[in-house]
Amino acid sequence: MRQRSSKVDLHIHSTASDGVLTPSEVVRLARERELDVIALTDHDTLSGVAEAQRAAAGAGPEVIAGVEINSEGEWGALHFLGYYVDPDNGPLRERLQAMLDARLSRAYRMIRLLDEMGLPLDWEEVRALAGGESIGRPHLARALVNRGYVETTQEAFERFIARDGPAYVPRPRLSPPDVIRAIVGAGGVPVLAHPAHSGPAAVERVPEFVGYGLRGVEVYYPDHSPEQVEMLLGLCQEYRLLVTGGSDFHGPGFEEGAPLGSVYVPAECAERLREEAAAFRTQIAGQ
Numbered sequence: 001m002r003q004r005s006s007k008v009d010l011h012i013h014s015t016a017s018d019g020v021l022t023p024s025e026v027v028r029l030a031r032e033r034e035l036d037v038i039a040l041t042d043h044d045t046l047s048g049v050a051e052a053q054r055a056a057a058g059a060g061p062e063v064i065a066g067v068e069i070n071s072e073g074e075w076g077a078l079h080f081l082g083y084y085v086d087p088d089n090g091p092l093r094e095r096l097q098a099m100l101d102a103r104l105s106r107a108y109r110m111i112r113l114l115d116e117m118g119l120p121l122d123w124e125e126v127r128a129l130a131g132g133e134s135i136g137r138p139h140l141a142r143a144l145v146n147r148g149y150v151e152t153t154q155e156a157f158e159r160f161i162a163r164d165g166p167a168y169v170p171r172p173r174l175s176p177p178d179v180i181r182a183i184v185g186a187g188g189v190p191v192l193a194h195p196a197h198s199g200p201a202a203v204e205r206v207p208e209f210v211g212y213g214l215r216g217v218e219v220y221y222p223d224h225s226p227e228q229v230e231m232l233l234g235l236c237q238e239y240r241l242l243v244t245g246g247s248d249f250h251g252p253g254f255e256e257g258a259p260l261g262s263v264y265v266p267a268e269c270a271e272r273l274r275e276e277a278a279a280f281r282t283q284i285a286g287q
Helices: 023-032 049-056 090-116 123-130 137-146 153-161 176-185 200-204 206-212 226-239 267-285
Strands: 008-012 037-040 062-073 076-083 189-192 216-220 242-245
Touching: 008 023, 008 062, 008 076, 008 242, 008 267, 023 037, 023 049, 049 062, 062 090, 062 176, 062 267, 076 176, 076 200, 090 123, 090 137, 090 176, 123 137, 137 153, 176 189, 176 206, 189 242, 189 267, 200 206, 200 226, 206 226, 216 226, 216 267, 226 242, 242 267
Parallel strands: 008 037, 037 062, 189 216, 216 242
Antiparallel strands: 062 076, 076 189
């Protein structure tokens, strides 16, 4: 859903996971586009948050410590966003590290499959493309483009590394209850990412996820139609959930997501998210 430019973007990736820009570069671009609040939500890692917050110190924008965690259930894969999480929370760090280790093992196995198909890739080249701790399929796709095996990263996915592709390797994921509780345990606010984009099951399961501690839904998202936005707003009202949104920015020219700040997210979304996090921290302190 691309409308007028926004001052808020709560779904952003950097080189700490599968983005193109470093956390500092993300902050600089956000400043150029006059964003007031952003959330760095890299996949399964908080390693870029400190750099982003240092880069924003004094000049802005506000950088929310966030993370996007993949989950798996009998209905398929779903993603959850955690906001205002404590990057030093031990149990969460251990879970995320285990998932990062699984990502590395998975990437290595996919490279071996590609090599068997006559498409050799260099492990160090892929690591250099990743830049950060995490290596994912987008990095393999870029390496395939660089080697001239495909013309675009989209072609790389479609021909080789999509879920049904010949070089695809599944990886372990936490269950939705585990993800939600891990975020809550780290003092964060759990939000279901792009539910309409993820499919009907994501929307249908919202009442169940509320029971586990879900506190919000990502309503404003590049692929959500106006009708889906209205439906999700109604769902949030029914279950008293926070409304969030963002571009899912991965970098300039990246097929996934949208340009930074291009998805309109009302400023009150960031305000309510901030209030929810503060109230939760007060509650925890009083226990």
